[in-house]
Amino acid sequence: SQQGEEDPQALSIQEGENATMNCSYKTSINNLQWYRQNSGRGLVHLILIRSNEREKHSGRLRVTLDTSKKSSSLLITASRAADTASYFCATDESGGGADGLTFGKGTHLIIQP
Amino acid sequence: GAGVSQSPSNKVTEKGKDVELRCDPISGHTALYWYRQSLGQGLEFLIYFQGNSAPDKSGLPSDRFSAERTGGSVSTLTIQRTQQEDSAVYLCASSFHVGAQYFGPGTRLLVL
Numbered sequence: 001s002q003q004g005e006e007d008p009q010a011l012s013i014q015e016g017e018n019a020t021m022n023c024s025y026k027t028s029i030n031n032l033q034w035y036r037q038n039s040g041r042g043l044v045h046l047i048l049i050r051s052n053e054r055e056k057h058s059g060r061l062r063v064t065l066d067t068s069k070k071s072s073s074l075l076i077t078a079s080r081a082a083d084t085a086s087y088f089c090a091t092d093e094s095g096g097g098a099d100g101l102t103f104g105k106g107t108h109l110i111i112q113p
Numbered sequence: 114g115a116g117v118s119q120s121p122s123n124k125v126t127e128k129g130k131d132v133e134l135r136c137d138p139i140s141g142h143t144a145l146y147w148y149r150q151s152l153g154q155g156l157e158f159l160i161y162f163q164g165n166s167a168p169d170k171s172g173l174p175s176d177r178f179s180a181e182r183t184g185g186s187v188s189t190l191t192i193q194r195t196q197q198e199d200s201a202v203y204l205c206a207s208s209f210h211v212g213a214q215y216f217g218p219g220t221r222l223l224v225l
Binding site for chain 2: 031033035042043044045048088090092095097098099100101102103104105106
């Protein structure tokens with residue numbers, strides 16, 4: 001079943017602008033992860049944030065996590081055409097792997113050159 | 114190094130036939146996952162293997178689905194008596210520890 005819900009479903013911005021995507025979830029989690037998917041094929045792991053962390057950075061990516069609101073955001077700064085893709089948040093409830101990841105429906109990001 | 118590989122890349126089959134999908138995880142990764150991605154359901158977790166341990170099959174959508182992992186490495190997902198609603202992209206992922214999962218390119222299955 002879907003847990004994460006990304007918002008917006010689609011986002012189109014100009015190259016160089018910042019892109020912000022949000023994710024809400026319903027249950028308690030061990031960690032939350034963001035993935036990128038190009039052309040409907042394999043997903044690429046971007047960043048993982050644990051339930052006891054509030055913010056994490058990786059290059060042009062910034063992720064925040066608010067466990068009290070059960071929400072996370074992904075910020076991509078100085079966007080590039082190559083950032084065009086679908087972005088998914090995924091929650092890991094148990095931290096033990098047995099439940100797999102629960103993915104949201106994704107945000108489709110288009111970067112206009 | 115080599116990533117997760119899956120075969121075949123695409124599979125077209127007739128309703129009622131059996132299909133077998135293969136996943137080669139990253140060498141040394143003990144955890145292996147199968148997911149299904151379809152337009153209506155999004156990304157759906159199917160099954161998880163940790164080493165050679167017996168998997169929890171409760172996430173499989175029906176008893177027509179089965180999966181095995183031989184020698185703690187290669188895994189096969191078998192769908193018996195395929196139905197049109199089985200059409201989807203089947204994704205495999207592996208990880209060394211719990212955390213980031215590394216996905217293969219997927220097998221796109223079309224059941225006619």
